[in-house]
Amino acid sequence: MIRLEDVARAAGVSKSTASRALSRPDLVAAGTRERVQRLATEMGLSLNPAARALFTGRTGTIAMVVPSLTNPYFGPILAGAQRELSTAGGHSLISSAVDGDQEIELAGGLLGHADGVLLVAPRAPEDGLRELASRIPLAVIDRPVRGLPAFLADTPRGVGRLTEHLLGLGHRRIGYVGGPHGSSLDRLRVAAATRRVRTVGGRLDVVGSESPDLDTGLRLAARWPFADEVTAVVAYSSYIALGLLIGLREQGVDVPGRMSVAAVDHLAAVGGDDGSDPLLTALRVPLEELGRAAAAALAAVPHAPPGVTRIGTDLVPGRSTGPPH
Missing domain, CATH: 3.40.50.2300 (Response regulator)
Structure with missing residues (x-):
């Protein structure tokens, strides 16, 4: 089985440099980064979540917390986020919270188990969300929060x-x-x-x-x-x-x-x-697009900066509206 040490040796770099090239590529010179990533692919390096966390400091997992698992509005958002994560071999943990306090509790308990948390339509106070973001990378959907990356369907x-x-x-x-x-x-x-x-x-x-x-x-x-x-x-x-x-x-x-x-x-x-x-x-x-955009930003290295990303909607007239009689 190919190990991270084998890739580092083939690339002529230290194990720590190889780890950074795979987990924090922005910290590694372009030539070194490309060489390590190419060799990792060619040699078939595959890290399970535990090994990835050990070697790179990242689990490849994003947690997603929604107010309800039965509300059909949230399903396409979660599906879009999962599809985006899967393109890079990532995974998601999905949970629901009955109120803002439980949102903070659930997200805080994921420290070390997930690389970040995506909160969908959170109800927790803004101060609590910002404090949580100081402990774990955080992005929100369907709510603008000052100081955090937020993704909104307009x-x-x-x-x-x-x-x-x-x-x-x-x-x-x-x-x-x-x-x-x-x-x-x-x-x-x-x-x-x-x-x-x-x-x-x-x-x-x-x-x-x-x-x-x-x-x-x-x-x-x-x-x-x-x-x-x-x-x-x-x-x-x-x-x-x-x-x-x-x-x-x-x-x-x-x-x-x-x-x-x-x-x-x-x-x-x-x-x-x-x-x-x-x-x-x-x-x-475009709920699925909303989920994909938020997941991509949270999974990116470095993470998305604070600010609001708005995705437009389209009006589709139907037979249920007409002039008043």
């Missing part, structure tokens, strides 16, 4: 475009079904929609939801929380929107004649087999 701007679409159809009083308490991006979405509505003298009515799922939409449709003047509703998730569509039609409400319905994501969008003629007006959110 849904607030997308919600602004979605609101303009509804205003252009003639709606002036719009309802918004928000997400779980503590969602920082949802507050930005509400603010973006409110600004757009006020430009034409309209109004945005907001109600919260405990869970972004189909049952929430069905429950709201059965016990309608909005005033009669509301002629369009934007939902935090496409699953809520799908529940609204089903529930409103069960109540005999014409969609979109009496009520237009739209969503902030496309995960439950329904259309033709080729994606044409979509039923639900929604934002197409």
Whole structure:
């Protein structure tokens, strides 16, 4: 079996230099780095996670913590991150945290077991996240945190475009079904929609939801929380929107004649087999791309610098929205 010492000997460098060339290539001269990496590949050097950590100080593993493993919004993010890691032979550890305290506890407990932690939609206080980042490399998704690398799907701007679409159809009083308490991006979405509505003298009515799922939409449709003047509703998730569509039609409400319905994501969008003629007006959110970008930045050496990377969304009009009657 080829060992790191064998590669170092063949390259004419010390074991420590060979280790740095593989784990911290930015610290090694280009010629030496390329020679060591080429010989490692040619000789078939393969380090398991324990050996990699011993020789290079890196495990090749990134931990990912999400608020829920059942929320379909997070699945494509995790899948994208895992695909990005696998291209370099890396791995992921995936866990869920019930609140911000558990996020910090889980991430802190991974010191020495993972090269970094990717927190998706974290709820922990910013000070706690920055303190955690002083102990282990950290990146966040779906929440801007000063001093940390953050990756966002620009849904607030997308919600602004979605609101303009509804205003252009003639709606002036719009309802918004928000997400779980503590969602920082949802507050930005509400603010973006409110600004757009006020430009034409309209109004945005907001109600919260405990869970972004189909049952929430069905429950709201059965016990309608909005005033009669509301002629369009934007939902935090496409699953809520799908529940609204089903529930409103069960109540005999014409969609979109009496009520237009739209969503902030496309995960439950329904259309033709080729994606044409979509039923639900929604934002197409590049969740897998978001996960890949964040994982690549966290796995890079050196790690990504602080700052916000925003990835745009696309508005896809569907049959669930139309002019108010």
